Amino acid sequence: MNTKFQFLKNPFFGKAFNFRDKIPKYAARHIFRLILCILILLGNSSSAQANEQKDFKYYMNAWNEKRMEASNLLLDAEKEFKSGDEISGCAKQYDAANLGIKATQSLIKAMTINGNLEGINDIKIGLKKWEELRDFC
Helix, strand or coil: CCCCCCCCECCCCCCECCHHHHCCHHHHHHHHHHHHHHHHHHHHHHHHHHHHHHHHHHHHHHHHHHHHHHHHHHHHHHHHHHCCCHHHHHHHHHHHHHHHHHHHHHHHHHHHHHCCCCCHHHHHHHHHHHHHHHHHC
16 A cells, blocks of 8 residues: 555545545646636736736827827927918828827827727717818818
């Protein structure tokens, strides 16, 4: 008898419980593989959540930066129009609109990643306004 597991006595029969007799080798391998798969899946899901959070922050930062730059370009374009330089004003307005489009697309991606789709139709309307502003000049 294998004395390795003598400490696990069966109280009903007084015989030592031997794991090798009760769990065949192939079953132990399957259990090990199952546990390994579960651990891998849990690890991947947490890394996927971390990637989503990272992507969300990236798109929100892109939205903020591009939105601010587009606003500054629109102010510069307004000054150009007021001074009578329509060509320079249109060029700055076009650049501002392109940045506004990219910023709005980043916001839409961030909202999609976050799962918050409330108000996305209004944002898409704003995207169309940026496109109209770009195509105006």
